[in-house]
Amino acid sequence: MKKVNGQEIIALFEKWSPKRFAMEGDPVGLHIGQLNRPVDKVLVTLDVNEKVVDEAIQQGVNLIIAHHPLIFRPLKNILTDTPQGRLIEKCIKNDISVYAAHTNLDIAPGGVNDMLASKLGLIDTEVVEQTYNEYGLGRIGKPAEKMTLKQFAEHVKSVFGVPTLRFVGNPEKVIRKVAVLGGDGNKYIGAAKRSGADVLVTGDLYYHIAHDAEAMGLAVIDPGHNIEKVMIEGVVEYMMNACKEAGFNVEFLKSEISTEPFNFI
Structure with missing residues (x-):
């Protein structure tokens, strides 16, 4: 060696x-x-x-x-x-x-956002927002099984081992597509919504951005930046x-x- x-x-x-x-x-x-x-x-x-x-x-x-x-x-x-x-x-x-x-x-194939998507058990993942290179920020995919927002929030809490989290949206909303973006994803609620996500998993959610997400019908789960x-x-x-x-x-x-x-x- x-x-x-x-x-x-x-x-x-x-x-x-x-x-x-x-x-x-x-x-x-x-x-x-x-x-x-x-x-x-x-x-x-x-x-x-x-x-x-x-x-x-x-x-x-x-x-x-x-x-x-x-x-x-x-x-x-x-x-x-x-x-x-x-x-x-x-x-x-x-x-x-x-x-x-x-x-x-974050952007690299197999990098942070792919790691987060894998932890969540997402399948058929794609990029949430294309960047100026051939890859992009965030990932969107399907959960392995159909869950309500509340059930999926519990899943997020479990897989990332966080003691608590915040979420925005109707707890009974059915989650079919999930976007995930590590770190501060406040700028990307629009991109997540356009990509067809029912929920965005991200950190450091701002109060007024939470209102914006709620108004556009996008659920958000904030398990913190440390995930x-x-x-x-x-x-x-x-x-x-x-x-x-x-x-x-x-x-x-x-x-x-x-x-x-x-x-x-």
């Missing part, structure tokens, strides 16, 4: 989820460090916070692959007595590079198989840190 550097690992990753798939302005790619150093261990996480960085240090990780960008807006300074500055300092001092794959991983953590297992599985085929000697670890910021009562 061949020892590899970060550049070789990311080149393999980007065959699946190239940066050109990302939505305009999305800050995907390398955020901290460099890719021309040897890499033995890669940690895959939804978010990068200080607990995740501490986990990476304890595990002897050289590279973190995250879904949500650590640096979403340009920094004016790096002050190491602030939470973000302290996190960046820890990464640099411990030679840990951080790479983000966001909307490109995108399905990407951890998906990325680890994909990359372990890809590295094995390429003869790369590198270990992929699933982050065990919960980055859900909310508590529920």
Whole structure:
């Protein structure tokens, strides 16, 4: 098995989820460090916070692959007595590079939205909204069995292991087509409705968007943004198989840190 550097690992990753798939302005790619150093261990996480960085240090990780960008807006300074500055300092001092794959991983075939659709048991899936590349955002498909909105909401709650969720619509509405879009799907209720969805499963639903969805006859289920953590297992599985085929000697670890910021009562 061949020892590899970060550049070789990311080149393999980007065959699946190239940066050109990302939505305009999305800050995907390398955020901290460099890719021309040897890499033995890669940690895959939804978010990068200080607990995740501490986990990476304890595990002897050289590279973190995250879904949500650590640096979403340009920094004016790096002050190491602030939470973000302290996190960046820890990464640099411990030679840990951080790479983000966001909307490109959402859009990629087999990426986050396909992972979510698979978890929900959807069949005959298609893209919800075409983007400027050959693929698109969100997935729409049929549930494995006919359910009411209330029953399907319970199904969503169960498969994603969330303690609670919100939904909009008549609980007795029959669900025949389901759209799913990881993260913040507020901009896409119209696209979901046009695609023929009875319900959209997405996160971070705004109050007034909920009213709009209700008015257009679209049910919405909001199990939270954190369900995108399905990407951890998906990325680890994909990359372990890809590295094995390429003869790369590198270990992929699933982050065990919960980055859900909310508590529920």
